[in-house]
Amino acid sequence: MDNFIFQNPVKILFGRGQTSLISNEIPKNSKVLLTCGGGSIRKNGVYDEVVSAMKGIDLIEFWGIEPNPVYETLMKAVEMARAENVDYLLAVGGGSVVDGTKFISVAIPYKGDPWEIIQKKGEPAVAIPFGCVLTLPATGSEMNRGAVISRRETKEKLAFHNDFAFPKFSVLDPIHTFSLPPKQVANGIVDTFVHVTEQYLTFPVDAAIQDRFSESILCALIEEGPKTLANLTDYNSRANLVWSATMGLNGLIGCGVPQDWVTHQIGHELTAYFGLDHAQTLAVILPNLLWVQRDSKRGKLIQYARRVWNIPQENEDKMIETAIANTKSFFESLGLATHLSKLGAGEDISEIIVNRFQARKLLPMGESKNLTAERIREILKLSI
Amino acid sequence: MDNFIFQNPVKILFGRGQTSLISNEIPKNSKVLLTCGGGSIRKNGVYDEVVSAMKGIDLIEFWGIEPNPVYETLMKAVEMARAENVDYLLAVGGGSVVDGTKFISVAIPYKGDPWEIIQKKGEPAVAIPFGCVLTLPATGSEMNRGAVISRRETKEKLAFHNDFAFPKFSVLDPIHTFSLPPKQVANGIVDTFVHVTEQYLTFPVDAAIQDRFSESILCALIEEGPKTLANLTDYNSRANLVWSATMGLNGLIGCGVPQDWVTHQIGHELTAYFGLDHAQTLAVILPNLLWVQRDSKRGKLIQYARRVWNIPQENEDKMIETAIANTKSFFESLGLATHLSKLGAGEDISEIIVNRFQARKLLPMGESKNLTAERIREILKLSI
Numbered sequence: 124m125d126n127f128i129f130q131n132p133v134k135i136l137f138g139r140g141q142t143s144l145i146s147n148e149i150p151k152n153s154k155v156l157l158t159c160g161g162g163s164i165r166k167n168g169v170y171d172e173v174v175s176a177m178k179g180i181d182l183i184e185f186w187g188i189e190p191n192p193v194y195e196t197l198m199k200a201v202e203m204a205r206a207e208n209v210d211y212l213l214a215v216g217g218g219s220v221v222d223g224t225k226f227i228s229v230a231i232p233y234k235g236d237p238w239e240i241i242q243k244k245g246e247p248a249v250a251i252p253f254g255c256v257l258t259l260p261a262t263g264s265e266m267n268r269g270a271v272i273s274r275r276e277t278k279e280k281l282a283f284h285n286d287f288a289f290p291k292f293s294v295l296d297p298i299h300t301f302s303l304p305p306k307q308v309a310n311g312i313v314d315t316f317v318h319v320t321e322q323y324l325t326f327p328v329d330a331a332i333q334d335r336f337s338e339s340i341l342c343a344l345i346e347e348g349p350k351t352l353a354n355l356t357d358y359n360s361r362a363n364l365v366w367s368a369t370m371g372l373n374g375l376i377g378c379g380v381p382q383d384w385v386t387h388q389i390g391h392e393l394t395a396y397f398g399l400d401h402a403q404t405l406a407v408i409l410p411n412l413l414w415v416q417r418d419s420k421r422g423k424l425i426q427y428a429r430r431v432w433n434i435p436q437e438n439e440d441k442m443i444e445t446a447i448a449n450t451k452s453f454f455e456s457l458g459l460a461t462h463l464s465k466l467g468a469g470e471d472i473s474e475i476i477v478n479r480f481q482a483r484k485l486l487p488m489g490e491s492k493n494l495t496a497e498r499i500r501e502i503l504k505l506s507i
Numbered sequence: 508m509d510n511f512i513f514q515n516p517v518k519i520l521f522g523r524g525q526t527s528l529i530s531n532e533i534p535k536n537s538k539v540l541l542t543c544g545g546g547s548i549r550k551n552g553v554y555d556e557v558v559s560a561m562k563g564i565d566l567i568e569f570w571g572i573e574p575n576p577v578y579e580t581l582m583k584a585v586e587m588a589r590a591e592n593v594d595y596l597l598a599v600g601g602g603s604v605v606d607g608t609k610f611i612s613v614a615i616p617y618k619g620d621p622w623e624i625i626q627k628k629g630e631p632a633v634a635i636p637f638g639c640v641l642t643l644p645a646t647g648s649e650m651n652r653g654a655v656i657s658r659r660e661t662k663e664k665l666a667f668h669n670d671f672a673f674p675k676f677s678v679l680d681p682i683h684t685f686s687l688p689p690k691q692v693a694n695g696i697v698d699t700f701v702h703v704t705e706q707y708l709t710f711p712v713d714a715a716i717q718d719r720f721s722e723s724i725l726c727a728l729i730e731e732g733p734k735t736l737a738n739l740t741d742y743n744s745r746a747n748l749v750w751s752a753t754m755g756l757n758g759l760i761g762c763g764v765p766q767d768w769v770t771h772q773i774g775h776e777l778t779a780y781f782g783l784d785h786a787q788t789l790a791v792i793l794p795n796l797l798w799v800q801r802d803s804k805r806g807k808l809i810q811y812a813r814r815v816w817n818i819p820q821e822n823e824d825k826m827i828e829t830a831i832a833n834t835k836s837f838f839e840s841l842g843l844a845t846h847l848s849k850l851g852a853g854e855d856i857s858e859i860i861v862n863r864f865q866a867r868k869l870l871p872m873g874e875s876k877n878l879t880a881e882r883i884r885e886i887l888k889l890s891i
Binding site: 124125126127128129131132133134135136137138139140141329330331332335336338339340343346347359362363366367370379 | 727
């Protein structure tokens with residue numbers, strides 16, 4: 124096991140009706156800015172529930188944080204918060220609203236252009252505290268210190284990580300996610316699955332707990348994913364999905380182990396190029412990345428085959444092949460495509476992506492630094 | 508899954524040499540009181556390592572916190588800290604030193620008799636912050652908000668739980684535990700195993716992640732326990748044991764599930780009566796408690812048989828019997844006895860324990876409130 128430092132102070136309020144507790148979490152006499160997305164929370168009752176729980180608290184609202192939240196939009200919320208002397212933020216929505224709110228939180232008190240924080244040219248010294256009422260299980264943002272922000276002007280999409288980006292509290296009420304379209308639920312399952320494999324399918328470092336916790340989440344997704352899609356208002360399976368998504372990216376399973384975020388890195392480029400859903404790009408790339416990297420990921424792939432897919436001990440090459448095929452079938456069973464051509468994106472963009480990675484001096488990539496330009500071309504060729 | 512609230516802000520510094528980082532965690536110009544046990548840290552080099560990492564920090568020392576830390580001793584540390592205007596504590600030792608330091612931390616600024624905190628007659632309003640350098644993996648105290656304190660005068664042994672009792676940071680360097688006698692290592696494995704079963708072997712509430720995380724820790728202990736005992740300086744197996752012990756009692760696996768702490772409750776009485784090691788009492792009681800409670804724990808016992816012990820699906824009564832027998836054999840394989848008579852404690856103390864539980868109005872006990880006086884007598888009869 125590698126050395127690690129772990130800390131995650133987020134307070135989780137999990138379950139039916141826990142929104143009613145949020146006023147206890149917000150300091151008395153706060154002026155709160157509610158940050159929201161496009162309006163689905165008005166239809167499913169979450170907005171009303173939040174406003175009723177905040178009775179007596181001075182509240183203003185900012186609407187319109189989009190999927191893949193955009194700097195230009197977020198800066199309008201920053202201006203509003205500054206003008207109104209807001210001292211607490213409450214994100215109500217999915218991962219994009221939470222990510223956007225993380226940026227607003229550090230941007231409000233920042234002296235200078237807040238984009239510097241994203242560019243890692245400036246460090247925030249303070250932040251406006253914020254809480255979160257989650258409506259979509261997928262990104263894990265409700266219990267981590269990261270966010271991804273896009274800038275229209277420069278066509279950039281960049282991540283930032285900061286201890287200020289931990290929510291003070293997050294309400295995870297599975298019922299808040301019942302009205303999601305099945306496609307978004309399936310995307311959340313795949314997004315979580317890939318978050319876990321990126322911290323798990325690398326090379327073994329004898330980290331027994333981290334490995335088994337990762338396998339736990341993968342097994343839970345394989346078991347609970349189809350159940351929650353078959354019955355969109357089944358409380359227990361949805362609760363298990365919500366908690367899986369949170370545990371998949373709150374830092375715990377990544378403690379002291381190598382990580383490989385290349386599926387996400389290639390996925391971000393495919394989203395930028397073809398406008399595909401984030402989870403959809405992951406479903407296409409992951410199985411092919413595992414296949415191309417099956418040499419350096421061999422030990423973990425065999426463990427994955429045995430412990431996650433219950434593949435009996437046999438020829439090890441065959442075990443790996445079956446485990447990767449099962450992964451692909453699982454994504455397909457949830458309704459996601461595993462080939463770009465099925466998404467109307469048949470064009471070979473290998474060179475474009477390879478060139479971008481080269482320009483950013485990222486190659487060779489991956490936990491073993493063996494993912495060369497040639498191997499990335501191979502992954503993308505298999506993905507068409 | 509039941510509703511839950513979870514928060515654990517402890518910063519973990521895990522791995523080789525992480526003690527060198529502690530001066531970053533302690534505010535500048537602090538006056539620190541080092542709290543220690545009986546002196547083993549002087550022999551194994553941990554004391555020297557800590558003092559060298561604290562160079563330049565104003566440091567005084569309190570020695571002599573005993574196993575099952577005692578109020579009377581701890582109050583001497585409180586007096587010293589008050590007289591010397593200490594504003595940070597650093598516990599260096601095992602669970603008893605950490606538990607004792609938790610009490611010292613809230614007692615120093617407490618107006619009135621600090622024993623009121625333990626008796627739940629008074630709430631601490633502030634506390635002196637503290638960190639911890641752990642030398643014994645077992646209690647989980649390094650990452651939780653609980654402590655058990657004894658009082659000689661009144662022969663009481665009571666637990667207290669408080670958010671102030673979270674360490675600010677804990678250093679978990681597996682090497683610090685290498686010099687432990689094998690018996691203490693084995694005790695730590697059993698203590699952790701039982702902490703997990705007490706949060707896991709109850710009745711099913713469809714909590715997929717909590718169940719699988721619990722099974723993860725149990726499987727890791729079964730696999731890594733014998734390895735670490737076979738080679739007391741093997742870094743990886745010891746690291747896995749240390750992280751298992753921490754994860755077994757930091758609140759995570761207990762989120763949203765029923766719990767059954769009766770094995771610990773009976774165990775505490777056996778320790779008080781016969782002076783037996785804490786883990787030793789748990790090894791005796793757990794298998795018999797599971798057997799007597801096999802009706803109401805049925806669903807979980809079958810799952811435990813299948814997932815932890817890999818017992819093939821067959822007659823379910825037989826599966827349960829085998830799983831409990833395996834549990835017993837596992838404890839015995841680590842060198843612990845599973846019968847009181849083998850510990851020289853053959854006397855039937857059923858009535859004494861039942862009377863104590865009755866006097867405290869605790870009966871019936873357990874997650875299903877079906878552990879009657881009669882069933883406790885049965886457990887103890889099987890335990891002789």
